[in-house]
Amino acid sequence: MKPAKLPDNELERLQALYQYDVLDTDAERVFDDLTELASQICETPICLISLVDPDRQWFKSKVGLDAQQTSREIAFCSHAILQDELFEVPNALEDERFFDNPLVTSAPDIRFYAGMPLKTPSGHNIGTLCVISEQPKKLTKQQRHALAILAREVISQLELRIQNKKLELANSFKTQFLSNVSHEIRTPLNAIIGLSDLLLQHKSLCDIDQQAKDYIQQIAFSGDRLLGIINSVLDLGKIESGNMELEPxxxxxxxxxxxxxxxxxxxxxxxxxxxxxxxxxxxxxxxxxxxxxxxxxxxxxxxxxxxxxxxxxxxxxxxxxxxxxxxxxxxxxxxxxxxxxxxxxxxxxxxxxxxxxxxxxxxxxxxxxxxxxxxxxxxxxxxxxxxxxxxxxxxxxLTLIESPEQPAIAQYQGKLPCDLRVLIVEDNKVNQIVLQALLDNIGVSHDTVDTGEACLNQVLQHQYDLILMDINLPGISGLEATKQLKQDNYSSKIVALTADVFCRNEEKALFDDFLTKPIQIEGLRQALNKLFHARLS
Incomplete structure (x- = not known):
């Protein structure tokens, strides 16, 4: 037996192999289809996609063989990667390189071998698409041509893996970027829309100065329009990144x-x-x-x-x-x-x-x-x-369903229990002012803290009916603070506040409700009425 020598570009060849991140991965249908097709075309019981690393040949896909890998020293593919054309051994028993090879003298009893190098776009042979039989034979011209085509398709699929990983990484970066943009833009919008909304309901101001009211209406209109533009960009980002989910x-x-x-x-x-x-x-x-x-x-x-x-x-x-x-x-x-x-x-x-x-x-x-x-x-x-x-x-x-019995529709009004107490957990000072003003307008008493740690300490000293919890907080996040409260069997309601529209469903499930900034008075009132069942009398 004569082991194959190492390729002259072995280091670069291995780097080319590793870039695909494919070694020791699970079987994939696209590769199995190629080996099945090559086996049928070449009329051989065994076909392998073999990748040669420093010590072994590992089979990404296989037909007619149970083994997952063999030593590189005895691998026929170690010889095949040394050339650019098809490497064919018509009868291994008559070849001085292989006649005493363990793969010839025992299972799988190789007699015929033909391996087409898997050449990367950079020119490195990382393995082979090979066909094997226990009987001596020789491929026809058409079979050789077909094997070469299928080997190129193996490389194409490996290249596609790289491109998909790049796209996944790019989508991840884009999602993170849009998440940051969402938070950074919606936070000042929360003040613009929330405070202008409150001012427009301030009858004494609006009755005294019509021009001031007009200016405030223009601010509110511009804020709503800017929010619409931002929502469009974020919706598109969520769709493209796969973060848009259906809620049927x-x-x-x-x-x-x-x-x-x-x-x-x-x-x-x-x-x-x-x-x-x-x-x-x-x-x-x-x-x-x-x-x-x-x-x-x-x-x-x-x-x-x-x-x-x-x-x-x-x-x-x-x-x-x-x-x-x-x-x-x-x-x-x-x-x-x-x-x-x-x-x-x-x-x-x-x-x-x-x-x-x-x-x-x-x-x-x-x-x-x-x-x-x-x-x-x-x-x-x-x-x-x-x-x-x-x-x-x-x-x-559509998934059509039977018409359910219509339950009585709960109607809510703005009047809430007079003793309702709310804890605001918000680190942004402007957002604190907005939330405090909104709650004052509704007639709800409140305290404010600016960190998750302060929230955990505050609930030990005071009883609250509701916590308005900002998710993005310095120190422990609003998510972590809420998880801690749940672990401590905290029974009061917790509503998440966030300017980030990319929150996952498992995050939303932690909370009794989920409000996205900018928060307006009517939206907050409806959320409170729903949570505390302030029905029309």
Whole structure:
């Protein structure tokens, strides 16, 4: 037996192998399919994807062999990686390099071997795609050619692994970046929107100075618009990173779609656009679906139609069922979309049909809509002609359910128990002021601390009905503080406050409710009323 010598570029070859991070990984169907195909084409009972490291040949995929690896010293593949063409041994018993090799003299009783080097784009042979038989033979020209093609496909799949890992890393960095952006921008927005909201409810100020009220309304409007832009960017980021999750619940499709149509009809009327709605759904039509995302899809498309439809023109809205699919069609008499623009309509980097006079929108609405539709397992299509309007059609698969008995709907009012006590846990001074002002306006007493450690000490000394817990705190985080309170069997309610929209469901499950900054007075009031059941008397 003659062991193979080491390649001249052994160090670089090993570095090329290690970059794939594939050694000792689980079997993968894509590689198993290639070995199965090579075995059939070459008419051999054994086929291996063999990767040669410093001491062994390890099999990423195998057909017809139980072993997972063998010593590099006795490996036929150690010889094969020394050349760039197919390495073929017609009869190992007649080859002085292998006649006394343990793999020849005992199982698997190799007689025939043909190995095609797995050459990386950098020119390094990291292993082979090899076929083996216990009978002497020789590959045909077509078989040799096919083996070479399949070996290149093995490398292509390994390269794809690298690209996927790079994408995963890039997505991770992007998610972290967007999470930081979300927190850093929403925190000052919390003050802008929250305080302007309170000022607009300050009747003495608004009654005395109309100009001041107008200024405050402009601040509130600009804050809401900036929040809308930020939400669009973050929604797109969540979809692309896979952090957007569906939250299905039993909903009445008729109720959800009719409500959204009615809300946007107000905007249409203000512009002089006429919405004609045709509902082909039986009442009620109950389904398990994420109502928020359905509303977002529908509102984005109808908003778009209103935006691009001139005064006195019509928009036709229709929703109906085909088998178990919900079909939504929105047809407008707007400006239409050219064939060239249709090709990039859902591209987040391109905004089509934008007129110089328009001052609103990010151009992300349709990209987000398409992402949400696909997340829900559906598809979206467009028929449009420049100057003759557009028709968007959405098809969403449904899980229809029986109509449940309607429970009595709890109605809440702003009046809460007079002895309600709240602990604010918030490190940002401006956010402290906002939350304190909001709670004062509602008539709820409160204390404030700025760290998780201070929160844990405070609840030992005072009784609270509710903790408003900021998640991002110096020292121990709001999550860690909440986990500690749960471990100590703390029974009062805890509501998370965060400016980060990328929180995971397992984090949300820790809390009784989850409020995303900026927090407005009505949202806070509804959350408190829901938690403490302040019903209409």
């Amino acid at each position: 619940s039993p909903i009445n499709l008729v109720e959800v779609l009719d409500k959204n149509t009615a809300l946007l009809n107000i905007k249409a009327q203000q512009k002089g656009v006429i919405i004609e709605s045709s509902n082909g759904l039986p009442e009620p039509t109950m389904a398990m679906m994420d109502a928020t995302k359905l509303s977002q899809i529908f509102s984005n498309l109808l908003n778009n139609a209103i935006k691009f439809t001139p005064e006195h023109r019509h928009i036709f809205v229709n929703y109906h069922l085909i088998n178990s699919d919900l079909i939504i069609e929105i047809k407008d008499q707007g400006v239409g979309i050219s064939q060239a623009d249709q090709a990039c309509l859902f591209d987040k980097y391109v905004q089509v049909g934008k007129h110089k006079s328009e001052q609103e929108g990010t151009g992300l609405g349709l990209s987000i809509t398409k992402g949400l539709v696909e997340l829900m397992g559906g598809n979206i299509s467009l028929i449009s002609e420049l100057g003759h309007g557009s028709t968007f059609r959405v098809c969403l698969p």
